[in-house]
Amino acid sequence: MTPLPPVHRRALLLAAPALACLLIAACHDRADAPLPARASATRAANPATPPARPKDELETTASHVIGISYPPGLERYPALATEAQRYASQARQQLLDAAKQRPPSAQDGPYELSLEFKLDHESPEMVVLAVDGSAYTGGAHGTPLIQRWVWLPPQNRRLTVADLFPQPASWQRIAGEVRAQLRSELELRLDADNATPAERAAATKSAAPMIEGGTEPDPGDFAVFEPVLDGGGKITALRFVFPPYQMGSYADGMRTVELPAARLVQDVAPAYRPLFAITG
Structure with missing residues (x-):
């Protein structure tokens, strides 16, 4: 790096x-x-040398394949670039450790790590960096690696959901709204599949505890999020991102739930309300 x-x-x-x-x-x-x-x-x-862009990585051996790419422009935010590189370094080390512990008799192909970082939004007030990838260390499929960074250039630091919603009561409301949307989505899928009453009851019984367990009223369950922005760069909604396994099987894939700013801004810490299109 x-x-x-x-x-x-x-x-x-x-x-x-x-x-x-x-x-x-x-x-x-x-x-x-x-x-x-x-x-x-x-x-x-002797003008100041501009910061260097983080280097992409491509490493291919008999035991592992690693591919990591960073977007142009990330060097404009050195502290954010450091966060991204730290995330990639940890994922890389975990893959190498797994490759070292791999049984000699394993028949799977080389272990693989793939990470693609993207700058989804840039403005003087806010930068959004996303990474989507996966790590394969044997088995039927890889482990998705999904993260989002919402960065505040004026303060040179990351904005977290705990910063946005510091009151515990806020998380009761947020968790309740997210769960309601997820249950509604489940009902729509069952309707589309023409599920019988027995199938519907079984699916609901199976999904309910996973939804509840993956959306506890705690910032940790909602840590991966991204703002939905209008043309002026103001937040109109928050999109909470739930990686596979957080509330379902691998086949269920990544889940997202959007909550509009109008239903959130009352709970947003006053210091961050100017970031929203609706300030309350």
């Missing part, structure tokens, strides 16, 4: 000419008034 820009080394390089001028002036007992102009000229001749 590409390291962060060598800020300290640049600072030393920029300071060296000014320091030399000061020493010469002291030796010749001359005034130091011209020094700021010299320092300015030096800085103009």
Whole structure:
């Protein structure tokens, strides 16, 4: 992975000419008034090096295949790029550890890691970075790897759902609305499949505890989210993303539920309400 820009080394390089001028002036007992102009000229001749884009990775061996790609422009947010690289590094290490522990008799193909990072939104107030991928370490299928980062450039930090909704009572309402939508979606699928009453009862009995277990009224169950934005970059809804296994089988795939801003903004912390199209 590409390291962060060598800020300290640049600072030393920029300071060296000014320091030399000061020493010469002291030796010749001359005034130091011209020094700021010299320092300015030096800085103009040595502009700051822009941060480097994180490097894509492609590694192919007999035991594993790793492919990681980063989007152009991510280097504009060095701290966010560091978060993305840390996520990729952890996934990479987990795959390599699994490959080392792989039984010699295993008949599966090479273990695989695939991660594709994308900048879904960029504005002065907010940046949204998404990664979708998978890790295969044997078995019938891989493990989906899904994450979202909502970044606030003015504060140079990540915005979490716990920041947005700090009150426990808010999560009772959010969990209740998400569960209601998921149950409604289940009913629509059963209608589309022309399920018999017995099939409907069995499916509902099976899905209910998984929905409940995957949507506890806690920020941890809603940590992966992405804003739905209007043309001006304001949030009109929040889309909660639930990876496979959180509330169903692999075959159920990734699930998403959108809640409109009008039903959320009353619970949003006041500091973040200006990000929403409806401020309450």
